[in-house]
Amino acid sequence: MAxxxxxxxxxxGFMGRAHSNAYRMxxxxxxxxxxxxxxxxxxLVEDEAKAFAKQWGYESHCTDWRQVIERDDIxxxxxxxxxxxxxxxxxxxxxxxxxxxxxxxxxxxxxxxRTMVEAVEKAGVATLVSxxxxxxxxxxxxxxxIDEGRLGxxxxxxxxxxxxxxxxxxxxxxxxxxxxxDVKAAGSGVTGDLLAHCIDTAMWHNxxxxxxxxxxxxxxxxxxxxxxxxxxxVGIDDACTFFCRFENGSMGNFESTRYARGHKALYTFEIxxxxxxxxxxxxxxxxxxxxxxxxxxxxxxxxxxxxxxxxGDHPYMDHWWVPGLAIGYAEAFVHQVADFMTAVGKGExxxxxxxxxxxxxxxxxxxLESAKSGTWVExxxx
Ligand SMILES: NC(=O)c1ccc[n+]([C@@H]2O[C@H](COP(=O)([O-])OP(=O)(O)OC[C@H]3O[C@@H](n4cnc5c(N)ncnc54)[C@H](O)[C@@H]3O)[C@@H](O)[C@H]2O)c1
Numbered sequence: 001m002a003x004x005x006x007x008x009x010x011x012x013g014f015m016g017r018a019h020s021n022a023y024r025m026x027x028x029x030x031x032x033x034x035x036x037x038x039x040x041x042x043x044l045v046e047d048e049a050k051a052f053a054k055q056w057g058y059e060s061h062c063t064d065w066r067q068v069i070e071r072d073d074i075x076x077x078x079x080x081x082x083x084x085x086x087x088x089x090x091x092x093x094x095x096x097x098x099x100x101x102x103x104x105x106x107x108x109x110x111x112x113x114r115t116m117v118e119a120v121e122k123a124g125v126a127t128l129v130s131x132x133x134x135x136x137x138x139x140x141x142x143x144x145x146i147d148e149g150r151l152g153x154x155x156x157x158x159x160x161x162x163x164x165x166x167x168x169x170x171x172x173x174x175x176x177x178x179x180x181x182d183v184k185a186a187g188s189g190v191t192g193d194l195l196a197h198c199i200d201t202a203m204w205h206n207x208x209x210x211x212x213x214x215x216x217x218x219x220x221x222x223x224x225x226x227x228x229x230x231x232x233x234v235g236i237d238d239a240c241t242f243f244c245r246f247e248n249g250s251m252g253n254f255e256s257t258r259y260a261r262g263h264k265a266l267y268t269f270e271i272x273x274x275x276x277x278x279x280x281x282x283x284x285x286x287x288x289x290x291x292x293x294x295x296x297x298x299x300x301x302x303x304x305x306x307x308x309x310x311x312g313d314h315p316y317m318d319h320w321w322v323p324g325l326a327i328g329y330a331e332a333f334v335h336q337v338a339d340f341m342t343a344v345g346k347g348e349x350x351x352x353x354x355x356x357x358x359x360x361x362x363x364x365x366x367x368l369e370s371a372k373s374g375t376w377v378e379x380x381x382x
Contacts, residue, residue, distance in 0.1 A: 002075075005034040005341060008068035008098075010089060011080030012043040012052040015103050015130070019078050020056045022333035029319045030338035033345030042068050044176070065089050069096045079103055082179045083187050087112045090354075094123040101128045101340060105196040105364065106357040108187030113361040117354045128340045128350045129357035131200040133267070135335035137327070138288040138307040139201060140315040142271070142278050145290075146205055151273025157206050157246065158253040159269040161194035162260035166220070166238060173234060175226025182225065183235030190256040191216070191240045191364050194267075198254055200352060200360045201269065207248050209363050211378050214242035216371035219259055242367050286326040 007023055009016055023036040041058040042065050043049040049061040065085075068074060069092045077093040079086055079102040087107050093100050100120065106129050107113035120127050133139050145151065165171070166181060173181035180186050180193055203209060216237035225232045239257035246252055260266070267282035279289035279302070288305045295301075307314045309323050316335050320327050343350035352360075362379050370377040 001033060001345065003034060004037045004075075005344075006037050006039045006073050006075045007078055008040045008042070008071065008074040008076070009038070009058070009078045009080065010042045010065045010068060010085075011103075012041055012049060012056075013080065015080035016041070016043070016052070017056075018132075018330060018333045019080055019101070019130075019337070020058075021330055022337040024057065025330075025334045026337045026341070029334065030342075032338055032341040034341055036337070036341070039074055040068055040071065066092070069093050069098065075099060076101060082185045083108055083192065084185045087116050090116050091119040094119040094125050097123060097125060099126040099344065100354075101130060101337075102354070102357075103130045104200070104357065104360075105187065105192040106354060106361050108192075110358070110361050110365045113354075113358045117358050120354050126340070126344050126350065127354040128336070129352050129354060130333075130336060131197060131352050131357070131360070132332045132336055133197055133201055133282075134204055134352070135316070135332045135339065136282075136285050136329075137315045137317055137335075138280055138286060138305075141288055141305075141307055142269075142280060143205055144315065145276075145278065146271070146273075150276055150292075151271065151278065152275040154206055154246075154248060154250045154271060154273045156251055156253070156272040157202050157269065159198040159202055160254070160266065161190070161198055161256040162263035162266040163190075163194070163258045164261045164263050166258040167261065169220050169223065171223065172226045173223040173232070173236075174228075178226060181223060181234065181236055186236055188364065188368055189216075189218070189236030189238055189240070190258060191237055191367055194256040195240060195242075195254055195367070196360055196364055197267065198256070198269065199363045200357070202246075202252060202254075203359065203363070204352070205269075205271065206246050206250060206252075208246065208359065208381075209244045209252060209379055210247050211376050212242050212244040212363065212366045212370050213376045214240060214367040214370040216240045216368065237368070237371070240367060240371065242370065244363075285328065 038058040040060045053061040076099040217239045241255045244252040270279045276292040340350045366377040366379045
């Protein structure tokens with residue numbers, strides 16, 4: 001194996017920064033088999049791409065993603081662009097034999113996600129979809145506690161992701177800053193953008209979701225489109241609530257909205273089992289709340305675990321400072337890159353792969369279908 005992992009990053013926005021930071025930090029904290037080398041950054045605006053390359057240490061920049069794929073010296077293509085561009089880049093990258101890290105949601109819809117899965121599996125390239133919250137240590141710890149059977153039979157999984165940034169009717173749709181409000185660029189609203197995270201984490205924790213019943217709302221029906229300057233219908237869901245059945249028999253409750261005044265990124269989940277419950281909140285991401293009914297009665301209560309211990313007790317934390325010192329959002333992306341590089345080094349897949357992200361896409365699509373039809377919708381198993 002070469003000593004370098006040559007990175008071609010597409011997109012220099014929010015996620016382009018989060019991923020670039022991860023490549024720069026990873027070898028300082030993790031013993032990964034290769035050294036990431038930031039070869040090229042690609043984005044739409046030449047001056048911005050150039051400035052980003054300088055600031056983040058990329059060797060070169062470009063404005064056409066095809067140039068990244070064509071380069072023989074690129075090992076991994078990292079896709080950090082709006083959702084409508086994921087498929088085209090990923091399929092071309094797979095055909096060129098590149099490894100791919102792709103931002104979530106995998107695609108605009110299930111049909112597109114399937115073509116991406118086919119392409120990467122045919123090419124046999126390594127993939128990873130950036131459902132980054134799995135690698136927040138407290139969220140990873142929750143998975144370990146569930147897998148150890150400590151909760152017993154699981155009854156409930158409830159999760160919300162609340163924001164408030166689109167309440168004003170003056171916020172436009174489309175264009176660089178507000179592509180998330182344009183259904184053609186985003187595929188859907190909060191369902192693909194926010195609930196996809198909750199669904200991915202939930203299925204990782206609690207197994208497949210088999211059927212869903214949903215309600216969506218678009219509170220502001222028309223907005224100016226940045227590209228046309230005209231008032232156009234809004235095609236995304238501003239808010240979505242759904243309940244569901246997991247394959248293990250437990251019940252799920254999910255809610256997401258961009259109309260929860262006062263909330264910027266309130267992502268929480270709570271899991272209730274026969275013996276114990278778990279609760280997590282992104283605003284306090286290094287803590288995991290735990291309640292165990294088996295505790296001695298007079299001491300029984302919710303405890304707040306500060307997930308910073310060493311000695312293998314708390315996932316990832318041995319790599320960071322000393323027990324008691326917290327890490328944050330950016331480090332989840334460092335863990336993601338570390339896990340990807342370690343898996344690739346061993347010739348193993350790194351979860352969630354494109355195929356696993358397709359499962360999340362199927363739930364998102366079933367949710368949107370259910371909201372439209374007003375009925376229960378089965379999530380296809382294949
Ligand atoms: N994992 C997470 O928690 C998380 C958080 C935010 C965004 N995302 C996902 O990351 C992706 C990007 O979101 P963002 O917030 O970084 O967006 P952004 O608007 O901040 O940045 C988008 C970037 O894509 C570039 N771009 C757009 N079209 C392009 C094209 N055709 N060719 C080359 N470059 C192009 C733009 O120049 C810009 O640099 C989306 O899929 C989004 O859903 C994931």
